[in-house]
Amino acid sequence: MASRSSSAGGGAKTRVGRYELGRTLGEGTFAKVKFARNVETGENVAIKILDKEKVLKHKMISQIKREISTMKLIRHPNVIRMYEVMASKTKIYIVLEFVTGGELFDKVAGKGRLKEDEARKYFQQLINAVDYCHSRGVFHRDLKPENLLLDVNGILKVSDFGLSALSQQVREDGLLHTTCGTPNYVAPEVINNKGYDGAKADLWSCGVILYVLVAGYLPFEENNLMALYKKISKAEFTCPPWLSSSAKKLIKRILDPNPKTRITIAEVIENEWFKKGYKPPTFEQPDVSLDDVYNVFNDSVDSPNLVVERREERPATPLTMNAFELISTSQGLNLGSLFEKQMGLVKRETRFTSKCPANQIISKIEEAAAPLGFDVKKNNYKLKLQGEKSGRKGHLSVATEIFEVAPSLYMVEVRKAGGDTLEFNSFYKSLSTGLKDIVWKSSDEEANNGVGIVSC
The missing domain is CATH 3.30.310.80 (Kinase associated domain 1, KA1)
Structure with missing residues:
Protein backbone atom coordinates (compact mmCIF):
# COMPACT_ATOMS: atom_id res chain seq x y z
CA MET A 1 0.00 0.00 0.00
CA ALA A 2 2.92 2.29 -0.55
CA SER A 3 4.93 3.75 -3.39
CA ARG A 4 8.61 3.03 -3.61
CA SER A 5 9.90 6.40 -4.79
CA SER A 6 11.35 7.35 -1.41
CA SER A 7 12.75 3.95 -0.59
CA ALA A 8 16.45 3.46 -0.11
CA GLY A 9 18.11 1.29 -2.65
CA GLY A 10 16.52 2.92 -5.71
CA GLY A 11 13.47 0.67 -6.05
CA ALA A 12 11.81 0.36 -9.44
CA LYS A 13 9.34 3.07 -10.41
CA THR A 14 6.35 2.93 -12.74
CA ARG A 15 4.62 6.16 -13.71
CA VAL A 16 1.16 6.54 -15.24
CA GLY A 17 0.31 10.16 -15.92
CA ARG A 18 0.95 12.00 -12.67
CA TYR A 19 0.76 8.84 -10.56
CA GLU A 20 3.62 6.65 -9.36
CA LEU A 21 2.53 3.06 -8.86
CA GLY A 22 3.46 1.01 -5.78
CA ARG A 23 2.55 -2.38 -4.35
CA THR A 24 -0.40 -4.49 -5.46
CA LEU A 25 -3.37 -4.26 -3.10
CA GLY A 26 -5.49 -6.94 -4.76
CA GLU A 27 -6.17 -8.66 -8.05
CA GLY A 28 -8.91 -10.51 -9.87
CA THR A 29 -9.67 -12.00 -13.26
CA PHE A 30 -9.98 -8.71 -15.13
CA ALA A 31 -8.35 -6.16 -12.85
CA LYS A 32 -5.50 -5.42 -10.49
CA VAL A 33 -5.58 -2.73 -7.80
CA LYS A 34 -2.34 -0.93 -6.94
CA PHE A 35 -1.37 1.65 -4.37
CA ALA A 36 -0.25 4.88 -6.07
CA ARG A 37 0.89 8.37 -5.20
CA ASN A 38 0.03 11.59 -6.99
CA VAL A 39 3.52 13.05 -7.53
CA GLU A 40 2.10 16.57 -7.89
CA THR A 41 0.11 16.65 -4.64
CA GLY A 42 1.64 13.77 -2.65
CA GLU A 43 -1.86 12.31 -2.18
CA ASN A 44 -2.17 8.52 -1.82
CA VAL A 45 -4.73 6.80 -4.05
CA ALA A 46 -5.68 3.33 -5.24
CA ILE A 47 -5.66 2.64 -8.98
CA LYS A 48 -7.73 -0.14 -10.50
CA ILE A 49 -5.99 -1.34 -13.68
CA LEU A 50 -7.94 -3.22 -16.32
CA ASP A 51 -6.49 -5.02 -19.34
CA LYS A 52 -8.34 -3.85 -22.47
CA GLU A 53 -7.60 -7.05 -24.37
CA LYS A 54 -9.19 -9.20 -21.65
CA VAL A 55 -12.16 -6.86 -21.42
CA LEU A 56 -12.74 -7.08 -25.18
CA LYS A 57 -12.12 -10.84 -25.33
CA HIS A 58 -14.73 -11.57 -22.66
CA LYS A 59 -17.18 -8.95 -24.00
CA MET A 60 -16.99 -7.02 -20.74
CA ILE A 61 -17.03 -3.51 -22.20
CA SER A 62 -20.60 -2.70 -21.14
CA GLN A 63 -20.01 -4.04 -17.63
CA ILE A 64 -16.79 -2.05 -17.18
CA LYS A 65 -18.43 1.10 -18.53
CA ARG A 66 -21.24 0.50 -16.07
CA GLU A 67 -18.84 0.17 -13.14
CA ILE A 68 -17.01 3.37 -14.07
CA SER A 69 -20.30 5.21 -14.66
CA THR A 70 -21.54 4.06 -11.26
CA MET A 71 -18.49 5.38 -9.46
CA LYS A 72 -18.58 8.71 -11.31
CA LEU A 73 -22.24 9.25 -10.39
CA ILE A 74 -21.64 8.73 -6.68
CA ARG A 75 -20.40 11.61 -4.49
CA HIS A 76 -21.12 10.65 -0.89
CA PRO A 77 -19.04 10.67 2.33
CA ASN A 78 -19.78 6.97 2.91
CA VAL A 79 -18.86 5.75 -0.60
CA ILE A 80 -15.34 5.28 -2.01
CA ARG A 81 -14.78 8.17 -4.39
CA MET A 82 -13.53 7.85 -7.95
CA TYR A 83 -11.27 10.77 -8.87
CA GLU A 84 -10.62 10.20 -12.56
CA VAL A 85 -10.36 7.70 -15.39
CA MET A 86 -7.40 7.33 -17.74
CA ALA A 87 -6.53 4.97 -20.55
CA SER A 88 -3.49 3.85 -22.50
CA LYS A 89 -3.62 1.81 -25.69
CA THR A 90 -3.74 -1.40 -23.67
CA LYS A 91 -5.09 -0.52 -20.20
CA ILE A 92 -7.79 1.40 -18.35
CA TYR A 93 -6.87 3.15 -15.08
CA ILE A 94 -9.55 4.02 -12.53
CA VAL A 95 -8.19 6.34 -9.82
CA LEU A 96 -9.95 5.79 -6.48
CA GLU A 97 -9.87 7.11 -2.93
CA PHE A 98 -7.41 5.15 -0.76
CA VAL A 99 -8.55 4.29 2.78
CA THR A 100 -6.35 2.83 5.52
CA GLY A 101 -8.74 1.68 8.24
CA GLY A 102 -9.20 -1.86 6.92
CA GLU A 103 -12.46 -3.77 6.44
CA LEU A 104 -15.42 -3.51 8.80
CA PHE A 105 -15.21 -7.32 8.81
CA ASP A 106 -11.86 -7.10 10.62
CA LYS A 107 -13.40 -5.03 13.41
CA VAL A 108 -16.14 -7.65 13.93
CA ALA A 109 -13.65 -10.53 13.71
CA GLY A 110 -11.39 -8.85 16.28
CA LYS A 111 -14.13 -8.15 18.83
CA GLY A 112 -16.40 -11.13 18.15
CA ARG A 113 -19.36 -8.76 17.88
CA LEU A 114 -20.08 -5.05 18.29
CA LYS A 115 -22.17 -3.38 20.96
CA GLU A 116 -25.50 -2.13 19.65
CA ASP A 117 -24.53 1.55 19.83
CA GLU A 118 -21.38 0.96 17.75
CA ALA A 119 -23.17 -1.32 15.31
CA ARG A 120 -25.94 1.27 14.93
CA LYS A 121 -23.38 3.96 14.01
CA TYR A 122 -22.00 1.85 11.14
CA PHE A 123 -25.46 0.69 10.07
CA GLN A 124 -26.65 4.31 9.86
CA GLN A 125 -23.71 5.17 7.60
CA LEU A 126 -24.38 2.08 5.46
CA ILE A 127 -28.06 2.98 5.02
CA ASN A 128 -27.11 6.60 4.20
CA ALA A 129 -24.77 5.37 1.45
CA VAL A 130 -27.16 2.77 0.01
CA ASP A 131 -30.13 5.18 0.09
CA TYR A 132 -28.09 7.77 -1.82
CA CYS A 133 -26.93 5.19 -4.39
CA HIS A 134 -30.53 4.14 -4.99
CA SER A 135 -31.55 7.79 -5.45
CA ARG A 136 -28.98 7.95 -8.27
CA GLY A 137 -30.34 4.77 -9.86
CA VAL A 138 -27.45 2.62 -8.63
CA PHE A 139 -27.84 -0.77 -6.96
CA HIS A 140 -24.76 -2.38 -5.37
CA ARG A 141 -25.88 -6.06 -5.43
CA ASP A 142 -22.90 -7.39 -3.43
CA LEU A 143 -23.13 -5.70 -0.04
CA LYS A 144 -21.19 -7.57 2.66
CA PRO A 145 -18.75 -6.61 5.47
CA GLU A 146 -15.72 -7.29 3.23
CA ASN A 147 -16.91 -4.52 0.88
CA LEU A 148 -17.33 -2.04 3.73
CA LEU A 149 -14.06 -0.22 4.48
CA LEU A 150 -13.14 2.23 7.23
CA ASP A 151 -11.04 5.35 6.83
CA VAL A 152 -8.47 6.50 9.38
CA ASN A 153 -11.24 8.28 11.33
CA GLY A 154 -13.43 5.17 11.44
CA ILE A 155 -15.88 6.50 8.82
CA LEU A 156 -17.54 3.73 6.81
CA LYS A 157 -16.92 3.65 3.05
CA VAL A 158 -18.84 1.35 0.69
CA SER A 159 -16.57 -0.10 -2.01
CA ASP A 160 -16.58 -2.49 -4.97
CA PHE A 161 -19.30 -1.61 -7.43
CA GLY A 162 -18.15 -4.36 -9.79
CA LEU A 163 -21.54 -6.08 -9.50
CA SER A 164 -23.67 -2.94 -9.38
CA ALA A 165 -26.45 -2.23 -11.82
CA LEU A 166 -27.63 1.08 -13.21
CA SER A 167 -31.37 1.70 -13.44
CA GLN A 168 -31.15 1.42 -17.26
CA GLN A 169 -30.68 -2.34 -16.82
CA VAL A 170 -34.12 -2.74 -15.29
CA ARG A 171 -36.40 -4.58 -17.74
CA GLU A 172 -39.97 -3.71 -18.71
CA ASP A 173 -41.27 -5.59 -15.67
CA GLY A 174 -39.36 -3.09 -13.49
CA LEU A 175 -37.01 -5.77 -12.17
CA LEU A 176 -33.35 -6.79 -12.45
CA HIS A 177 -32.59 -10.29 -13.73
CA THR A 178 -28.91 -10.96 -13.01
CA THR A 179 -28.19 -13.41 -10.19
CA CYS A 180 -25.06 -12.28 -8.39
CA GLY A 181 -23.58 -11.53 -5.00
CA THR A 182 -22.30 -13.62 -2.09
CA PRO A 183 -24.69 -16.49 -1.13
CA ASN A 184 -24.97 -15.75 2.63
CA TYR A 185 -25.94 -12.13 1.99
CA VAL A 186 -28.20 -12.57 -1.06
CA ALA A 187 -31.95 -11.92 -0.84
CA PRO A 188 -34.35 -14.84 -1.47
CA GLU A 189 -35.86 -13.23 -4.58
CA VAL A 190 -32.38 -13.00 -6.18
CA ILE A 191 -31.85 -16.72 -5.64
CA ASN A 192 -35.29 -17.57 -7.09
CA ASN A 193 -34.20 -16.01 -10.40
CA LYS A 194 -37.61 -14.52 -11.21
CA GLY A 195 -36.49 -10.91 -11.24
CA TYR A 196 -36.04 -8.62 -8.25
CA ASP A 197 -36.15 -5.03 -7.06
CA GLY A 198 -32.50 -3.92 -6.66
CA ALA A 199 -33.30 -1.57 -3.76
CA LYS A 200 -35.17 -4.25 -1.76
CA ALA A 201 -32.42 -6.81 -2.44
CA ASP A 202 -29.74 -4.36 -1.24
CA LEU A 203 -31.72 -3.69 1.95
CA TRP A 204 -31.90 -7.43 2.68
CA SER A 205 -28.08 -7.56 2.46
CA CYS A 206 -27.91 -4.58 4.84
CA GLY A 207 -30.08 -6.56 7.25
CA VAL A 208 -27.69 -9.52 7.14
CA ILE A 209 -24.77 -7.13 7.74
CA LEU A 210 -26.56 -5.61 10.77
CA TYR A 211 -27.14 -9.11 12.15
CA VAL A 212 -23.44 -9.98 11.73
CA LEU A 213 -22.39 -6.74 13.47
CA VAL A 214 -24.50 -7.33 16.57
CA ALA A 215 -24.38 -11.14 16.70
CA GLY A 216 -20.84 -11.84 15.50
CA TYR A 217 -22.01 -14.61 13.15
CA LEU A 218 -24.22 -15.06 10.08
CA PRO A 219 -28.00 -15.53 10.34
CA PHE A 220 -27.95 -18.05 7.48
CA GLU A 221 -25.05 -20.49 7.34
CA GLU A 222 -24.91 -24.02 5.93
CA ASN A 223 -22.11 -26.03 4.30
CA ASN A 224 -24.56 -27.28 1.68
CA LEU A 225 -25.57 -24.55 -0.78
CA MET A 226 -29.10 -25.91 -1.34
CA ALA A 227 -29.68 -26.12 2.42
CA LEU A 228 -28.44 -22.52 2.72
CA TYR A 229 -30.82 -21.33 -0.02
CA LYS A 230 -33.71 -23.12 1.68
CA LYS A 231 -33.00 -21.31 4.95
CA ILE A 232 -32.72 -17.95 3.19
CA SER A 233 -35.93 -18.50 1.21
CA LYS A 234 -37.87 -19.12 4.42
CA ALA A 235 -35.85 -16.59 6.48
CA GLU A 236 -35.10 -19.27 9.05
CA PHE A 237 -32.96 -17.54 11.65
CA THR A 238 -32.97 -16.73 15.37
CA CYS A 239 -31.82 -13.47 16.93
CA PRO A 240 -29.32 -13.87 19.80
CA PRO A 241 -30.80 -13.31 23.30
CA TRP A 242 -28.54 -10.35 24.12
CA LEU A 243 -30.16 -8.10 21.48
CA SER A 244 -32.65 -5.43 22.52
CA SER A 245 -36.25 -6.06 21.49
CA SER A 246 -36.21 -3.02 19.16
CA ALA A 247 -33.08 -4.33 17.35
CA LYS A 248 -34.69 -7.77 16.96
CA LYS A 249 -37.87 -6.24 15.53
CA LEU A 250 -35.95 -4.17 12.97
CA ILE A 251 -33.83 -7.13 11.83
CA LYS A 252 -36.94 -9.30 11.42
CA ARG A 253 -38.66 -6.59 9.37
CA ILE A 254 -35.62 -6.26 7.07
CA LEU A 255 -35.09 -10.02 6.73
CA ASP A 256 -38.63 -10.56 5.50
CA PRO A 257 -38.47 -13.16 2.68
CA ASN A 258 -41.38 -11.44 0.90
CA PRO A 259 -39.99 -8.31 -0.82
CA LYS A 260 -43.51 -6.84 -1.07
CA THR A 261 -43.95 -6.72 2.71
CA ARG A 262 -40.28 -6.08 3.57
CA ILE A 263 -39.59 -2.75 5.26
CA THR A 264 -38.32 0.03 2.96
CA ILE A 265 -35.22 2.18 3.50
CA ALA A 266 -37.46 5.21 4.13
CA GLU A 267 -39.19 3.23 6.91
CA VAL A 268 -35.83 2.05 8.30
CA ILE A 269 -34.70 5.68 8.65
CA GLU A 270 -37.86 6.43 10.68
CA ASN A 271 -37.40 3.32 12.86
CA GLU A 272 -37.07 3.84 16.64
CA TRP A 273 -33.86 1.81 16.99
CA PHE A 274 -32.24 3.33 13.89
CA LYS A 275 -33.02 6.96 14.80
CA LYS A 276 -31.12 6.93 18.10
CA GLY A 277 -28.25 9.44 17.70
CA TYR A 278 -28.86 9.63 13.94
CA LYS A 279 -27.26 12.49 12.01
CA PRO A 280 -28.17 12.83 8.31
CA PRO A 281 -25.04 13.22 6.13
CA THR A 282 -24.04 16.60 4.75
CA PHE A 283 -22.24 16.78 1.41
CA GLU A 284 -22.11 18.51 -1.95
CA GLN A 285 -23.92 17.06 -4.97
CA PRO A 286 -22.01 18.35 -8.03
CA ASP A 287 -23.12 17.68 -11.59
CA VAL A 288 -21.07 14.82 -12.99
CA SER A 289 -20.20 14.29 -16.66
CA LEU A 290 -19.80 10.75 -18.00
CA ASP A 291 -18.10 11.85 -21.24
CA ASP A 292 -14.65 10.57 -20.21
CA VAL A 293 -16.11 7.15 -19.36
CA TYR A 294 -16.63 6.48 -23.05
CA ASN A 295 -13.37 8.14 -24.08
CA VAL A 296 -11.27 5.58 -22.21
CA PHE A 297 -12.01 3.02 -24.93
CA ASN A 298 -10.89 5.42 -27.65
CA ASP A 299 -7.48 4.41 -29.06
CA SER A 300 -7.08 7.65 -30.98
CA VAL A 301 -3.84 9.51 -30.26
CA ASP A 302 -5.98 12.64 -29.90
CA SER A 303 -7.88 11.19 -26.94
CA PRO A 304 -7.44 13.52 -23.93
CA ASN A 305 -7.31 10.53 -21.57
CA LEU A 306 -4.56 8.61 -23.37
CA VAL A 307 -1.56 8.07 -21.11
CA VAL A 308 1.70 6.16 -21.34
CA GLU A 309 2.98 3.77 -18.68
CA ARG A 310 6.67 4.46 -18.13
CA ARG A 311 8.61 1.72 -16.39
CA GLU A 312 12.20 1.48 -15.17
CA GLU A 313 14.03 -1.85 -14.98
CA ARG A 314 13.44 -3.56 -11.63
CA PRO A 315 16.63 -4.22 -9.64
CA ALA A 316 17.39 -7.83 -8.70
CA THR A 317 17.03 -7.14 -4.96
CA PRO A 318 13.96 -7.08 -2.69
CA LEU A 319 12.26 -3.68 -2.63
CA THR A 320 12.96 -1.66 0.49
CA MET A 321 9.97 -0.43 2.51
CA ASN A 322 10.47 2.66 4.67
CA ALA A 323 8.69 3.38 7.97
CA PHE A 324 5.76 5.29 6.46
CA GLU A 325 5.23 2.65 3.81
CA LEU A 326 5.32 -0.07 6.47
CA ILE A 327 2.69 1.74 8.55
CA SER A 328 0.47 2.17 5.49
CA THR A 329 0.19 -1.61 5.17
CA SER A 330 -1.56 -1.79 8.53
CA GLN A 331 -5.19 -0.99 9.29
CA GLY A 332 -5.20 2.69 10.18
CA LEU A 333 -2.01 3.32 12.14
CA ASN A 334 -2.38 0.28 14.35
CA LEU A 335 1.05 -1.35 14.23
CA GLY A 336 -0.28 -4.36 16.12
CA SER A 337 -2.08 -5.48 12.96
CA LEU A 338 1.02 -5.33 10.74
Missing part, protein backbone atom coordinates in the same frame (compact mmCIF):
# COMPACT_ATOMS: atom_id res chain seq x y z
CA PHE A 339 1.89 -8.98 11.17
CA GLU A 340 -0.38 -11.83 12.23
CA LYS A 341 1.07 -13.49 15.33
CA GLN A 342 -0.65 -16.80 14.56
CA MET A 343 0.04 -17.80 11.01
CA GLY A 344 -3.23 -19.71 10.71
CA LEU A 345 -5.41 -16.62 11.17
CA VAL A 346 -5.68 -15.44 7.57
CA LYS A 347 -8.37 -14.27 5.17
CA ARG A 348 -7.40 -13.12 1.68
CA GLU A 349 -3.86 -12.08 2.56
CA THR A 350 -1.37 -12.37 5.39
CA ARG A 351 2.19 -11.39 6.23
CA PHE A 352 5.09 -12.73 8.25
CA THR A 353 8.63 -11.55 8.95
CA SER A 354 11.90 -13.40 8.54
CA LYS A 355 15.56 -12.78 9.31
CA CYS A 356 16.66 -15.31 6.71
CA PRO A 357 18.23 -14.09 3.43
CA ALA A 358 15.70 -13.26 0.71
CA ASN A 359 16.97 -16.03 -1.60
CA GLN A 360 16.52 -18.57 1.18
CA ILE A 361 12.95 -17.37 1.80
CA ILE A 362 12.15 -17.79 -1.91
CA SER A 363 13.61 -21.31 -1.95
CA LYS A 364 11.72 -22.27 1.19
CA ILE A 365 8.38 -21.10 -0.25
CA GLU A 366 9.05 -23.03 -3.47
CA GLU A 367 9.97 -26.11 -1.46
CA ALA A 368 6.83 -25.87 0.70
CA ALA A 369 4.44 -25.16 -2.22
CA ALA A 370 5.51 -27.98 -4.57
CA PRO A 371 4.12 -30.93 -2.49
CA LEU A 372 0.80 -29.05 -2.17
CA GLY A 373 0.28 -29.27 -5.94
CA PHE A 374 1.28 -25.74 -6.94
CA ASP A 375 3.25 -24.58 -9.95
CA VAL A 376 5.71 -21.81 -9.01
CA LYS A 377 6.72 -18.91 -11.27
CA LYS A 378 9.45 -16.49 -10.16
CA ASN A 379 9.92 -12.84 -11.09
CA ASN A 380 12.85 -11.56 -9.02
CA TYR A 381 11.46 -11.40 -5.47
CA LYS A 382 7.87 -12.07 -6.44
CA LEU A 383 6.33 -15.53 -6.71
CA LYS A 384 3.09 -16.63 -8.40
CA LEU A 385 1.80 -19.98 -7.11
CA GLN A 386 -0.80 -21.62 -9.37
CA GLY A 387 -2.85 -24.58 -8.15
CA GLU A 388 -2.88 -27.56 -10.49
CA LYS A 389 -6.38 -28.69 -9.46
CA SER A 390 -9.55 -26.66 -10.09
CA GLY A 391 -11.43 -25.69 -6.93
CA ARG A 392 -14.83 -24.15 -6.13
CA LYS A 393 -13.97 -20.94 -8.02
CA GLY A 394 -11.44 -22.27 -10.51
CA HIS A 395 -7.72 -22.68 -9.87
CA LEU A 396 -6.38 -21.18 -6.67
CA SER A 397 -3.72 -18.57 -7.44
CA VAL A 398 -1.46 -17.08 -4.76
CA ALA A 399 0.87 -14.07 -5.08
CA THR A 400 3.91 -13.68 -2.81
CA GLU A 401 6.28 -10.73 -2.53
CA ILE A 402 9.28 -10.02 -0.28
CA PHE A 403 10.08 -6.54 1.09
CA GLU A 404 13.13 -5.44 3.09
CA VAL A 405 11.87 -3.49 6.14
CA ALA A 406 15.23 -3.21 7.95
CA PRO A 407 18.76 -4.55 7.46
CA SER A 408 18.45 -8.35 7.50
CA LEU A 409 14.70 -8.21 8.26
CA TYR A 410 12.19 -9.03 5.55
CA MET A 411 8.39 -8.87 5.36
CA VAL A 412 6.76 -11.58 3.26
CA GLU A 413 3.27 -10.89 1.94
CA VAL A 414 1.09 -13.80 0.80
CA ARG A 415 -2.29 -13.04 -0.78
CA LYS A 416 -4.99 -14.75 -2.78
CA ALA A 417 -4.81 -13.65 -6.43
CA GLY A 418 -7.61 -15.90 -7.66
CA GLY A 419 -9.88 -18.72 -6.55
CA ASP A 420 -11.75 -19.38 -3.32
CA THR A 421 -10.87 -17.64 -0.02
CA LEU A 422 -11.61 -20.71 2.11
CA GLU A 423 -9.31 -22.78 -0.11
CA PHE A 424 -6.64 -20.08 0.31
CA ASN A 425 -7.03 -20.35 4.09
CA SER A 426 -6.55 -24.12 3.93
CA PHE A 427 -3.57 -23.78 1.55
CA TYR A 428 -1.86 -21.20 3.75
CA LYS A 429 -2.21 -23.33 6.87
CA SER A 430 -0.48 -26.16 5.02
CA LEU A 431 2.15 -23.84 3.53
CA SER A 432 2.93 -22.25 6.92
CA THR A 433 3.90 -25.66 8.32
CA GLY A 434 6.74 -25.79 5.81
CA LEU A 435 7.76 -22.19 6.53
CA LYS A 436 7.96 -22.34 10.34
CA ASP A 437 11.77 -22.56 10.26
CA ILE A 438 12.12 -19.17 8.56
CA VAL A 439 9.49 -17.14 10.47
CA TRP A 440 11.02 -14.63 12.86
CA LYS A 441 9.51 -14.11 16.31
CA SER A 442 10.29 -11.49 18.95
CA SER A 443 12.19 -12.51 22.07
CA ASP A 444 8.96 -12.19 24.10
CA GLU A 445 7.11 -14.54 21.77
CA GLU A 446 10.00 -16.99 21.82
CA ALA A 447 10.08 -16.95 25.64
CA ASN A 448 6.36 -17.64 25.77
CA ASN A 449 6.59 -20.43 23.24
CA GLY A 450 9.72 -21.92 24.74
CA VAL A 451 11.43 -22.00 21.36
CA GLY A 452 14.82 -20.64 20.35
CA ILE A 453 14.98 -17.68 17.96
CA VAL A 454 15.37 -18.77 14.37
CA SER A 455 18.70 -17.67 12.94
CA CYS A 456 19.54 -18.23 9.28
